[in-house]
Amino acid sequence: MEKICVIGVGYVGLVSGAGLSEFGHDVTCVDIDEVKINLLNDGKIPIYEPGLQSLVESNCRNSNRLHFSIDISKSIKDSSVVFIAVGTPQKKNGKVDLSFIDSAANMIADNINDYKIICTKSTVPVGTGERIEKIILSKNKSTMFDYVSNPEFLREGSAVNDFMIPDRLIIGARTSKAYNIMKNVYRPLYVNETPIMNTSVETAEMIKYAANAFLALKISYINEIANLCEDVGVDVHDVAKAMGQDGRISPKFLHPGPGYGGSCFPKDTLALSHLGKKFNKPLKTIEAAIEVNNNQPMRMIEKLNNLLDNKISGKKVAILGLSFKPKTDDIREATSVKIIPELVRLGVTIHAYDPIAMNNFRNQFPDINYFENWEEAIRDTDACIILTEWNEFRGIDLIKIKSLMSEPVILDAKNILSISKLEELEFKYDNVGRKISL
Numbered sequence: 001m002e003k004i005c006v007i008g009v010g011y012v013g014l015v016s017g018a019g020l021s022e023f024g025h026d027v028t029c030v031d032i033d034e035v036k037i038n039l040l041n042d043g044k045i046p047i048y049e050p051g052l053q054s055l056v057e058s059n060c061r062n063s064n065r066l067h068f069s070i071d072i073s074k075s076i077k078d079s080s081v082v083f084i085a086v087g088t089p090q091k092k093n094g095k096v097d098l099s100f101i102d103s104a105a106n107m108i109a110d111n112i113n114d115y116k117i118i119c120t121k122s123t124v125p126v127g128t129g130e131r132i133e134k135i136i137l138s139k140n141k142s143t144m145f146d147y148v149s150n151p152e153f154l155r156e157g158s159a160v161n162d163f164m165i166p167d168r169l170i171i172g173a174r175t176s177k178a179y180n181i182m183k184n185v186y187r188p189l190y191v192n193e194t195p196i197m198n199t200s201v202e203t204a205e206m207i208k209y210a211a212n213a214f215l216a217l218k219i220s221y222i223n224e225i226a227n228l229c230e231d232v233g234v235d236v237h238d239v240a241k242a243m244g245q246d247g248r249i250s251p252k253f254l255h256p257g258p259g260y261g262g263s264c265f266p267k268d269t270l271a272l273s274h275l276g277k278k279f280n281k282p283l284k285t286i287e288a289a290i291e292v293n294n295n296q297p298m299r300m301i302e303k304l305n306n307l308l309d310n311k312i313s314g315k316k317v318a319i320l321g322l323s324f325k326p327k328t329d330d331i332r333e334a335t336s337v338k339i340i341p342e343l344v345r346l347g348v349t350i351h352a353y354d355p356i357a358m359n360n361f362r363n364q365f366p367d368i369n370y371f372e373n374w375e376e377a378i379r380d381t382d383a384c385i386i387l388t389e390w391n392e393f394r395g396i397d398l399i400k401i402k403s404l405m406s407e408p409v410i411l412d413a414k415n416i417l418s419i420s421k422l423e424e425l426e427f428k429y430d431n432v433g434r435k436i437s438l
């Protein structure tokens with residue numbers, strides 16, 4: 001078993017650290033955020049992720065294989081494998097901000113004391129592995145480490161399961177020694193016959209972007225088809241269902257909505273598009289997917305305005321769902337973050353509710369009205385938008401909604417409500433690519 005250090009205790013670092021300790025390794029997760037580390041050392045989980053609390057608890061308390069520390073230098077020195085899982089946000093110009101990666105690489109360069117595997121899990125543009133190697137080599141001999149790219153494919157909301165039972169494992173290693181050590185780190189998966197691909201570092205970096213951008217492209221595609229379905233009087237759900245039955249297409253990521261968000265697709269599509277431009281190979285499909293996605297939230301505002309007879313200013317609107325998808329508290333690049341400020345600018349009073357992400361949203365947007373349940377949020381409002389398909393909204397009581405609202409007006413941006421029920425109750429409604437009320 002290895003002694004492992006995971007640098008960066010975010011959605012990826014914490015889940016990976018806990019998962020690696022579950023595999024039997026001795027893992028220390030380190031971060032520059034002292035508040036986060038203190039919370040974890042107090043037995044609290046700083047993010048919402050189903051199944052994570054019990055995984056962390058059992059590996060901290062029962063087996064004592066999982067530790068949290070702000071002493072990054074010591075943890076690097078004590079480890080044989082160092083994972084980098086820091087954030088790689090996008091800069092204002094759309095390029096990837098590699099400052100967190102550089103700072104982690106410098107910490108590693110300053111603290112290598114014997115041979116180690118340095119392995120990046122963060123999503124980084126092709127060439128970043130070489131950049132990290134150069135930083136470490138500037139202060140150390142090449143015999144002191146091997147560099148590995150091991151991109152992570154977990155999804156927030158099912159991250160624990162995705163880490164423990166991944167579809168595949170990508171190990172971009174330059175030497176067979178490094179590949180074999182990494183294969184051993186993931187031994188339980190290897191034994192369970194998870195497909196493992198041994199690639200070059202650069203190929204591993206490219207695979208992650210190509211995969212994420214393809215999924216984003218699929219979403220933008222079905223959103224464009226949905227927008228067209230509205231004009232030609234076709235239900236996009238019938239179209240998507242039939243498309244998905246074709247094994248070459250698959251039904252996944254064919255759900256129309258207000259556009260993709262989250263901490264990955266928006267920044268990763270932009271990063272890939274930048275890479276294409278840098279090498280004079282513009283990625284026109286990705287650029288189109290980005291453009292479609294940028295327009296989709298604004299279409300939701302137009303739809304709402306139409307439902308309100310073009311008199312949106314001064315109206316009270318309930319927003320159900322703030323996180324970028326269900327089962328997470330992550331609001332990065334969520335549709336709510338794009339739509340709510342625009343509605344406020346148009347003179348709308350917001351009544352917001354989300355089962356999990358409300359505190360994160362409140363920190364960023366303290367000036368809108370928050371409610372502890374959907375019933376209170378919806379009371380006396382002129383319209384309601386569903387922006388996240390939380391289960392509690394899927395089965396929402398439409399009769400109750402109608403009795404609480406000033407006007408029964410709903411924009412179902414996630415297409416989760418029954419159209420026949422909305423019609424039966426005489427709601428004025430709209431959605432994405434389906435039938436609308438007349």
Ligand SMILES: NC(=O)c1ccc[n+]([C@@H]2O[C@H](COP(=O)([O-])OP(=O)(O)OC[C@H]3O[C@@H](n4cnc5c(N)ncnc54)[C@H](O)[C@@H]3O)[C@@H](O)[C@H]2O)c1
Nearest residue numbers: 008009010011012031032086087088100103104122123152
């Ligand atoms: N969130 C996802 O669903 C997901 C999935 C796959 C891949 N990724 C990729 O994984 C990476 C991490 O994403 P995330 O969502 O976990 O990010 P995050 O923002 O949740 O966490 C990053 C953490 O790194 C810490 N950090 C930054 N610089 C540091 C340093 N020098 N030393 C120690 N800690 C440092 C931050 O304090 C933060 O806690 C990104 O590249 C992302 O694209 C994310």
